[in-house]
Amino acid sequence: MFFTMLYDKFDSLKEQQLQIMDKDGKIIRKDLMPKLSNDDLKKIYYYMVLGRAADQKAMNLQRQGRMGTFAPVYGQEAQVASAYALQQGDWVVPAFREHALTLVRGMPLKNFYLYYMGNEIGSVVPEDTRILPVSVPVGSHPIHAVGIAWASKIKKEKTVAITYLGDGATSEGEFHEAMNFAGVMKAPVIFYCQNNHWAISVPRSIQTASKTIAQKAVAYGFPGIQIDGNDIFAVYAATKEAVDRARNGGGPYFIEAVTYRFGPHTTADDPTKYRDEKEVEYWKQRCPVMRLRKYMANLGIWDDKQEKKLLEKVDKEVEKAVEESEKTPIATVDNVFDYTFAQLTPQLAEQKTYLKKVQDEKKARTQK
Ligand SMILES: Cc1ncc(C[n+]2csc(CCOP(=O)(O)OP(=O)(O)O)c2C)c(N)n1
Ligand SMILES: [Mg+2]
Structure with missing residues (x-):
């Protein structure tokens, strides 16, 4: 079998979560460990760190009035590993908190700054990059992903579409239309739901009465799996399985990646008004960047010197992207x-x- 049927082992109806690496960076399911070389790990780590640095800079720019409102990815950087499981030609249909993962698929970092500086040029993706623009209307874009995937199936292109959405988006009518349509058409589409526990100030507990979000897929006739969304190995393994399955005619797949946003919903939000600091602290102990770093350090492939060098490199990249975006003439x-x-x-x-x-x-x- 070309895929491992992870979803058979982790039944979404039983509230089991796929976790391969624990919070301290230790591998607890060697049998499910995906094939990733040391080089792959370093690349994934680089994009996660770049995403975080880009976010931090954006936050400062917004506070200085040099950028508009944006939704930080801070805490959800393991999303990078899902994009890493895609191939050339696959489509990414994001919401608005995916700027770390779009970098993996060839989106220039300056596009992120341009977009939130209000310059439409930020939505222009390079010719060979299949990423749709940011979608701010909650839950409206998964249906586009299904259409794209269906078209790919009709054209026998063997490409897949992956769409990213939040826990809150699953309450929108269009989300259910997309799920139904995907199931009926057996479209090669992956729904990657980042359950970060909050939809602005609305907690997951009152968003849906379902035990897991993943189990919603069962009703639409395709597999759903709940994973530790801060464990890059679980993220990569589940997405790889979903992508391989879809590419080989198996149809849609739903991944509920349980994660947490450390920061505000957007720069216009104050999360201290509705959530407990203790909750944030709990999740910071499970930080995806820290976990991968610990794993690589234990493996002997990462040390403080490499970390320092990487931070300097990403800072330079971020500064360059900001400079370029501020110099770009405004869209006509x-x-x-x-x-x-x-x-x-x-x-x-x-x-x-x-x-x-x-x-x-x-x-x-x-x-x-
Ligand atoms: C159709 C629609 N309704 C409301 C909003 C306002 N809004 C923006 S983000 C958001 C919450 C989204 O929560 P979730 O889907 O969990 O994504 P997250 O922000 O947590 O990544 C809301 C209600 C919107 N942008 N679009
Ligand atoms: Mg959310």
Whole structure:
């Protein structure tokens, strides 16, 4: 068998969570350990650290008024390992807290800054990169992923689509439409739900009466698995199984990655108003970055000197990306309107004409 049927071992109805590495970086399920070389581990670690550094910088920029509101990935960096299980040609359909993993798939870091600086150019992905733009409307994008996956199946492309969503998104009607559609069409799509316990101030406990979020997949006729979403080995193994299965005609797969956001929902939120600091502390003991670092240190492939060098390297990358994004000219009105619809709706055409007029008037004023 080309895949290990992890979901058979971890029945989502029984509240069992797939965990391969414990919170201290020790391997507790050697039998389920995925094949990742030391080089792979270092790469995954690099993207996680880069994601965290990019976040920290973005937070400072927002506080300085140089960037708009954004949703930090802080605490959820193990998402990187899921993108690492994809192949060239596979599609990523993100929500709004996935900037760490999009880097793995070739999204330039400066796009993240551009987007949240309000520059539409940030949504322009490189030609060979299959990532959809950030989707802020909660739960509306999984259905796009299913459509893309279905198209890939019809075209016999052998590519898969993976969509990322939060625990809160599973309460939206479109999420259920997407799940149903995926199951019926046997679309090669993976739903990767980052259950970070909160949807802004709404806790997971009142989001759904289901014991696990993963078990929702059962009702739609495909496997669902709950995993430790801060364990890069569990993340990689489950996503790899899901991707291989989908690519080989097995249809959709649902992964509930149990994780936690350490920071605010967005820069406009104050989590101390609704959650206990003790909860945050509990999860910080399970930090995905720290766990992988401990594992690599125990293996003898990582030390303080390498860590220092890496931090310096990512800081430079972050500074360069910010500099480039601040130097990029603001998107034109055409950039904003020309890429979503082949033919603009009458309302959009009217808005475009209006904005062009405003832009021309502004240009004329500044030239005087
Ligand atoms: C359709 C819609 N309703 C409400 C919002 C406001 N909103 C933005 S994020 C969010 C919570 C999302 O929670 P979850 O899906 O768990 O993702 P997380 O933010 O935890 O990553 C809400 C209600 C929105 N953006 N779109
Ligand atoms: Mg959430």
